[in-house]
Amino acid sequence: xxxxxxxxxxxxxxxxxxxxxxxxxxxxxxxxxxxxxxxxxxxxxxxxxxxxxxxxxxxxxxxxxxxxxxxxxxxxxxxxxxxxxxxxxxxxxxxxxxxxxxxxxxxxxxxxxxxxxxxxxxxxxxxxxxxxxxxxxxxxxxxxxxxxxxxxxxxxxxxxxxxxxxxxxxxxxxxxxxxxxxxxxxxxxxxxxxxxxxxxxxxxxxxxxxxxxxxxxxxxxxxxxxxxxxxxxxxxxxxxxxxxxxx
Numbered sequence: 044x045x046x047x048x049x050x051x052x053x054x055x056x057x058x059x060x061x062x063x064x065x066x067x068x069x070x071x072x073x074x075x076x077x078x079x080x081x082x083x084x085x086x087x088x089x090x091x092x093x094x095x096x097x098x099x100x101x102x103x104x105x106x107x108x109x110x111x112x113x114x115x116x117x118x119x120x121x122x123x124x125x126x127x128x129x130x131x132x133x134x135x136x137x138x139x140x141x142x143x144x145x146x147x148x149x150x151x152x153x154x155x156x157x158x159x160x161x162x163x164x165x166x167x168x169x170x171x172x173x174x175x176x177x178x179x180x181x182x183x184x185x186x187x188x189x190x191x192x193x194x195x196x197x198x199x200x201x202x203x204x205x206x207x208x209x210x211x212x213x214x215x216x217x218x219x220x221x222x223x224x225x226x227x228x229x230x231x232x233x234x235x236x237x238x239x240x241x242x243x244x245x246x247x248x249x250x251x252x253x254x255x256x257x258x259x260x261x262x263x264x265x266x267x268x269x270x271x272x273x274x275x276x277x278x279x280x281x282x283x284x285x286x287x288x289x290x
Contacts, residue, residue: 045122045126046073046077046126048080048122048123049076049077049079049123049126050064050076050080052084052122052123053076055083056083056086056087057079057082057083059252060079061079062251063249063251063283063286064076064079064248066248066284066286066287068245068290071180071245073130074130074176074180075180075245075246076126077123077126077130078127078130078139078172078176078179079249080122080123080126080127081105081123081124081127081139082142082172084123085105085142085143085146086146086149088101088102088105088146089101089102089146089149089150090149092150095150095151098149098150099147102143102146102147102150106140107119108124108127109136109137109140110136110140111124111128112124112127112131112136113133113136113137114133130179131175131179135178138171138174138175139171139172139175141171142167142168142171142172144167145164145168152212152213153213154216155216158216160216161215161216165193165196165200166189166192166193169193169194169195169196169197170188170190170192170193170196171189171192172192172196173188173189173191173195173246173249173250174188174192176243176246176249177244177246178243179246180243180245181242182240182242182246183240183242184237184240184242184243186237187238187239187240188239188243188246190233190234190236191234191237191239191247191250191253192250193230194230194231194233194234194250194254195249195250195253197230197257198230198250198253198256198257198260200214201223201256201257201260201267201272202256202273204267204268218268220264220265220268223264224260224261224262224264226260227257227258228261230257231254231257231258234257244289244290245290247286248283248286248287251282251287252274252279252282255278255282256274259272259274260272
């Protein structure tokens with residue numbers, strides 16, 4: 044039930060966030076790793092389930108664990124939940140519960156109902172995760188961190204578009220190039236409205252690739268459709284070094 048188990052889960056399941064955690068101060072890592080390990084477990088639950096009902100059961104298991112944390116009950120033993128209970132308070136657990144609920148969409152092949160549903164999904168997943176992580180580090184500016192989290196969630200979704208479509212999913216409401224470009228521009232504008240405060244800024248490291256990915260998507264949305272949004276490995280390393288230097 045060690046923190047190392049959480050680190051191993053993040054390293055294997057979310058390379059970008061693991062790199063961000065390793066670039067963060069040591070004290071921050073102890074708070075961030077259980078939260079990010081939880082996110083990996085929840086995000087992959089729909090994909091390892093043989094059918095939607097099994098996925099529903101997996102997600103409900105995590106909701107039950109979060110309820111135990113929120114109500115300060117004895118938390119079920121698990122390599123992630125044990126560590127998670129040490130870094131979350133009731134409010135943090137309730138925010139992550141909304142993330143789990145939003146992930147139910149991933150179980151099915153239905154499209155988003157409309158733009159509002161899509162925005163809610165990004166806010167509950169990307170926005171909620173970023174805010175819980177920042178809040179655990181002492182942040183108080185929810186608006187700024189949620190905006191960054193939503194933008195990061197959109198960028199990550201853009202990276203996954205080709206694979207999601209290959210699996211029969213409909214990852215965006217409108218897949219036309221101009222619509223994709225518009226989403227990227229709006230996310231960049233939303234990010235630009237807010238300056239991250241010092242408190243909790245290590246959580247913002249998780250979005251170290253976001254601005255570059257969204258700029259490329261805005262300028263050339265065909266790169267999203269064709270799966271050519273990634274930067275070079277050299278550029279990636281420079282981006283992370285630059286982001287870490289600003290903490």
